[in-house]
Amino acid sequence: MLDNVVELLTVSGRSLAHVLAMLVPAAWEAEDGLDEAVRGFYEYHACLTEPWDGPAALAFSDGVAVGAALDRNGLRPARFVRTNDDLIVMASEAGVLDIAPERILEKGRLGPGQMLVVDTARGAVVRDHEVKAALAQVLPYGAWVRRHLVRLGPVPLNGAGGDASPAHQRAFGYTLEDVERILRPMVQEGKDPVFSMGDDIPPAVLSARPRLLYQYFKQRFAQVTNPPIDPLRERTVMSLAVYLGPRPSFLEDSPAHAHLLQLPSPILLPDDMRWLQSEGPFPVRVLPARFPADAGPGGLAAALRELFDAAAEAARDAAVIALSDRGVDARWVPIPMLLAVAAVHHELIRRGLRMRTSLIAETGEARDIHQFACLIGYGASAICPYLALQTLAADPHIVGNPHHRWAAYRTAVDAGLRKIMSKMGISTLSAYCGAQLFEAVGLDRTLVTQYFPGTPSRLDGIGLTELAAEALDRHRAALSTPHEALTEAGLVRFRRDGEYHAFNPYVVKAMHRAIRTGDAVAREALIGLIASRPPATVRDLIEFVPQAPVPLEEVEPVEAILRRFVVSAMSHGALGREAHETLATAANRIGARSNSGEGGEDPQRYRASSNSRIKQIASARFGVTPEYILSADELEIKMAQGSKPGEGGQLPGHKVSAEIARIRRAQAGVTLISPPPHHDIYSIEDLAQLIYDLKRIHPRARVAVKLVAEAGVGTIAAGVAKGFADTIQISGHDGGTGASPLDSIKNAGVPWELGLAEAQQVLVGNDLRGRVRLRVDGGLKIGRDIVIAALLGADEYGFGSAAVVALGCVMARQCHLNTCPVGIATQQETLRAKFSGTPEMVIAYLSAVAAQVREILAQLGARSIQEIVGRVDLLRPKPTDHPKAARVNLEFILRDPDPQGARSRRNVTPRNDRTEDADLDAQIIREITAARAQGRPVRLRSPIRNAHRAVGARVAGMIAEAHGDAGLPDGSVTLEFAGAAGQSFGAFCVPGITLMLEGEANDYVGKGMAGGVIVIRPPRALMGVTDRNVILGNTVLYGATGGRLFAAGRAGERFAVRNSGASAVVEGVGDHGCEYMTAGTVVVLGDVGRNFAAGMTGGTAYVLDADHILPARCNPEHVRWERLRGADDEAQLQKLIASHARLTGSRHAQTVLRLWEQYAPQRSPPWPPGSEEGTINLTGMIFSAIFRGNI
Incomplete structure (x- = not known):
């Protein structure tokens, strides 16, 4: 296109x-x-x-x-x-x-x-x-x-903008949770509130309560095929500016094309709306978005038709259209604003009028970030959330006048919008507007086709009539008792009369009772409690097709089933040490596997019974060292997480204890938010490279890739299989979490049943299914869940929240607060002392689940799980009298991808490995083995070309397997190369290895290195201009925890991103250098790109800033710059540069050393009186800056 x-x-x-x-x-x-x-x-x-x-x-x-x-x-x-x-x-x-x-x-x-x-x-x-x-x-x-171009600046302030009556709030679907858990924290904290333990309420289409239309839409997110953007550390590339007004043809240029109104944010305050209507550069046509209550459900369609004609007339007059649901009273019901915006947007496109106007939504309905994103995504350029603003103005629990509150609220919304845009890799709001980056779950196909065309929708459900009926129900309830106060609906926390929660107190207590007593009666009571619940998940709408049973004794034993179980990823950090080790110990005893999560692991556990057999590789690479990798049976690359897909993991600062900081190589007390992307995975080819890297350092390990269910995940799964992963995990939207933004918990990702079905269908259809295992997790509790997952295509099954409940979790949902009352999800030692969980509790629970799986297998006439994997023909829709659930169409989920049975439906190969075509490491290892046998140091020379990837990783793995991260004495192995190295040169390097390259290198040099030395220098013919030539690529030293790198030339973007301990000297870097660095030392003998040191909370960077541009290039949020503070700093810097000059022969470095007094930091002017950190006048400085994280 x-x-x-x-x-x-x-x-x-x-x-x-x-x-x-x-x-x-x-x-x-x-x-x-x-x-x-x-x-x-x-x-x-x-x-x-x-x-x-x-x-x-x-x-x-x-x-x-x-x-x-x-x-x-x-x-x-x-x-x-x-x-x-x-x-x-x-x-x-x-x-x-x-x-x-x-x-x-x-x-x-x-x-x-x-x-x-x-x-x-x-x-x-x-x-x-x-x-x-x-x-x-x-x-x-x-x-x-x-x-x-007209720019919206400060406008005259007026009053508070009206009253927020309970009747109006309830007519627009407000609950007490909206006020107390969303609006108020957004103002007080300036961001989307954080919560924990996932979303275990039914999808909107299965709820017995009226839900707003927004809740039928789930945010889409980037995983693998393109990366999300980091809205925190790379905010400088993002923009929320929007433009209002008619757009002439972009095939021509003229002054009139610039005649638009620019808004710095899409959120309009009441004073902004008044200014637009009275003094703005374009006429504003306000169109009522409401329908008559006495017209019944049919009145909605008629009102939309009237709205179409009015909008078309306004567009022909080049007016800005404001769709407004003000004026709601006993006679008038608000049209769901998302429906009004999307319907008008698409109708104007059909009539060829869309570019002649802009849409503003003036609504009492929108109040949270997801709702704003939906409105913008379906065509609104700006939104005035008048009722949310009135509610904030009237809230006695918030300090400040209404205008201060509104400003804080808009700041929080803006931050949330950047986050949602960034999930799809979109940097500007103008590109997000009208992009429709959502998936509909539970809406009728006709409704989606007519009003939301182009939106993926695989689970048909309710239509326009039902939406109108729910709007009328809300309206009727609100107006019949106008003074009734808001109540909690149980959408966030369980409430006795509120929304159903899958992990409600009755289920949690029943699980504890079944585990504690171990008797069949308690187990059956738990199963009955879950089986008899109202439809809460998609699988609750599915039943088994009866088959001739087989005797139970012919079914594979519990032990065989347990080997397919996985304790899902939960980090040591989210969980306390005792709970984390107990889960791993339990899994190891029964032949299952436990996942470390993304926080690393204490090396003392690597050879103990509490070792996590699955080690996770996440975007921040916390704790990822060669020894960590070698301690695993399986390495899981986390591309997304069910509770917050498109975002990185999050650990609040009050949970970053000294122990956690040591393992993660971070600073105690500092909040850790992982980057949304892996900075070495911006495409499917990049993912294949990381899979290759991991299999190079640890050839025996299987490699898994964790995805989250969304439309298109099947295509991604096919790419992952072709990238030679061994296992693909599909996580559902309802996965647990220790800390996630509430908006993400509630509004991103879809049920795993949809994602698993799609992945299975695409893999089978492309004859890839036999090469990989499929794993699923998200709310699994009982044997019935496991069997349904198997029939839909899963080989393995993950337990996260349920495993923690088995340990004694009471679902207090305060993991993010570090106040877990039973000592599981906390780092407070006084609370951890209350932990009473044992491996036996987890074993008892998982064994009970496996026992129920056996019983169901016998009923289905199957003797093993392997027999039923992918047998979707054994599932059918389950009759229900639930008014909305009865309309759900399961055709997509229950589709057989290969009715003839010509292709494999399940995994049949133990590994999915590529055939090596350029294995330079194999040759090196043969020569190293011979040299070591003779007891002499190894020194080898070899040509290298860019087809030789991850050179050195296999050698590092061999050494780390024998000696751990301590490696060998310096100089034990020296490998010299000439040519152009392929990706990941020197990845996972360990002490004792020296890699010397004469030539150049591509991306990911020194990825994950823990020690050793990497030296890169150009051929002699290019030695005179090293500081002007590029010698290595992007994302160098990503996640490094030690070692030294010397490169006589310039590097690309994101140099030393997530550096956690390596030292480096380079002669210039691109944008985002030292991003999210937490330890180590970087010397840049040249200029740096934009956004240097963004998110840097530890370590030191020295920059030779001859042009005095560093203050404009750095991100000052977490760092300060200052001249060297004495002889120790100067000696460290001079020593590093001297090593660089000696090892690389860099003439540029030699010049700096020769003219040291000329470059000396002591020649800087004194600090200006009253200067604050980050505002130092750097005029006259040459080695102008030392960066230190604010620790």
């Missing part, structure tokens, strides 16, 4: 470079030093079209110009070489062609948002700044913007 748009815009008269700069712009919004003419170019074109997000490295040509451009986030590598005879070679990797070093003039790369153009007509290479400067002069874009 991008190619089509580029072609259209090029044919319309713009140059190809112009079109690419217009569609895939740099992140210009927060770049302070940007040339004003270039800023004008970007801002003008933001009025024409929204940007396209990456990841993307684009190559383009019109027959004369040839060029390449990179997305605004720099999520793809783009390396180039220029020779002395004007050959330009650009590729996604270095080393694609063998070019003699003597011919090379330059080795470079494209940075985020950059472009390189070769004009063959002029014989010129045009650099990014030249391209953008020339484009900015084509037309007076900046002048047009200054003259015609």
Whole structure:
């Protein structure tokens, strides 16, 4: 599609470079030093079209110009070489062609948002700044913007905006939880509130209570095929600016194209609305979004038709349309605002009028972040949540006047919107608006097709009539008792008269009783309690097709079934040490496996009975060392988590004890929020690379990839299988958590039944199912759950919350507060002393589940789980008298992917390994083995090319298996290479290994290294310009915990991201250097890119800042900069640079050492009087900064 748009815009008269700069712009919004003419170019074109997000490295040509451009986030590598005879070679990797070093003039790369153009007509290479400067002069874009673009600034303040009566609140579906657990914390904390233990209430379509339309939509999220963005540490690339007004054709340019109203945020306060209607640059047409109560459910469809005609008339008049549900009273019922916005949006598209207007939702309904995201996602450019604002103004528990409260609320909403956008890898709100990045769960296909076309919907349910009836029910209940106060509906916590919770106190107590007594009566009581519940999950709508039974004694034993069980990932951090070890011990005793979670593990457990046999590799790489990896039977790459897909794990600061900080190599008391993406996985190919890396260091381990159920997960699963993972886990939306944003717990991901069915169907359909195991988790409790999962395709089954309940958890839902009353999910020693769980409790529970599985297998005529995996023909819809559940269509879930049985339905191969085609490590190990047998140090030389990936990892694994992270004495193994190294050179390096490369390297150098030395230097012909040439790629030292790296040249983006202990010297880095670094030392003998040290909470970075631009390039949120504080700091710096000069031969480093007095930090001016951290005047400094995390 991008190619089509580029072609259209090029044919319309713009140059190809112009079109690419217009569609895939740099992140210009927060770049302070940007040339004003270039800023004008970007801002003008933001009025024409929204940007396209990456990841993307684009190559383009019109027959004369040839060029390449990179997305605004720099999520793809783009390396180039220029020779002395004007050959330009650009590729996604270095080393694609063998070019003699003597011919090379330059080795470079494209940075985020950059472009390189070769004009063959002029014989010129045009650099990014030249391209953008020339484009900015084509037309007076900046002048047009200054003259015609209207910016919404501060407006005159008026009153509090009206009254929030209980009747109006209840008519719009408010509960006491909305006020106390969402609105109030958003103002008090300035962010989405955090909660714990997952979402165990029924999906909206299974609820016996009226639910708002928003709750039938689930946020989609990126996993594997493209990455989410980090909205905390990479916020500088994001923008919430929106533009209101009619849009002329983007095939033309004119001053009128810049005549729009720019809003800094999509959230409008009452004063903003008044200004828009009275003084705004465009007429505002307010259209009532309501229908008459006396018209009954049929009145909704008629009201929508009237709304369509009124909206079309307003659009023809070029008015901004405000859909408003004000005026609700005994006669008028509000139209669900999401329905009104989406319906009008699509009707205007059908009539060819959508670009002639903008939509504003003025609503009493929206109050939480998910609701705002839905409205924007389905076409609203701005929202005035008047009832939420009135509710906040009237709340006696919040300090400050209404305007201060509203400002804090808008700040929290803005942060939440950035988070939701970032889950899909979208950086700008203008690109998110109308993108419809949601999945409908439980809505009728006709309703979705007519009003939400293009929205994935695989579980049909209620239609327009039922939505209208629920709106009428809310309206009737609110107006019949207008003074009744708000009550809790039990949507967050269990309440006796509220929404059903799968882990309600009756179920929890029944589980404890069954485990404690161990008798069959208590077990059957628990099973009966769950089996007789109202429909709460999709599987509650499914039953088994009766079969001729077999004798129970012919069914495989409990022990065989237990080997398929997994205790799902829960970190040591979320759980206390005692609980975490008890779970692992229980699993190990019965042949099951326990997952470490993403917090690492104490090395003392690696060879003990409490070792977690599954070790998780998550985005922050906390505690991931070679020895950690070698201690596992299985390595799980966590791409997403059921309670917060698209986000990283979260551990509140009050749970980061000294012990947790030691294991994670972080700072005690500092909140740990993992990056949403793995910074070495921006594509399916990148995931395959990490799988390869892990199998290199630990060839015996199986590798699993954890995904979360959503539309399209089957396609992703197929890619994962082709990437040579051994196991694919599908997690449901209802997974537990120690701490997650409440919005994510409630509104992201879908039931595992949908995800598992899709994964099974796609894998079988592509004949991939036999290569991988499928694992599922999310709310599994009893044997019936296991058998249904098996019939839908799962080979293995995970227990998280249920396993913790078996240990004694009482579902207090305060894990995030560090106040667990039974000592399970806390780091407080006084509370941990209350922990009374034992491995026997977990074993008793899992054994009881396995026993019920045996009984069901016998009833189905099966003698093992293996026989029934994928036998979806043994399932059918279960009759129900639930009014909404009865409308649910299970056709998608119960579809047989291979009725003829021609392809495998289950895993049949023990491993899914690739055939090695360039195994340089195997050759090295043979030579090392021979040398070690002779008792001599190893020193080997070998050529290397970019097909040789993860070189050194297998050697590191061999050493770590014998010696752990301590490795060998320095100098034990020296490996010298010449050429271009492939991805992950030196990954997981350990002490005793020295890797010396003459040439260049690609991405992920030193990933996860724990020790040793990596030296990279260019060939002799290029030694004179090391500080100007690129020598290694992106994401270097990702998750490193030790070792040293010396690179005589420049690096790409995200250098030393998540560095937790390595030392490095490099001669320049790209954007986001030292991001989320928690320990270690980095020396940059050159300039740094934007957003340096974002999220850095530990360690030190020294930067040679000859141009004095560091203050503009760094992110000051967690760091301070200052001159060196005495001889010790200077000696450490000088020693590192001297080592760099000696090992790499860098002439640039030698010059710095030779002219040390000239570069010396002591020549800096004194600190200005009254200066504060982060605001030091750096004028005159050369080695200008030392960064330290605020610890």
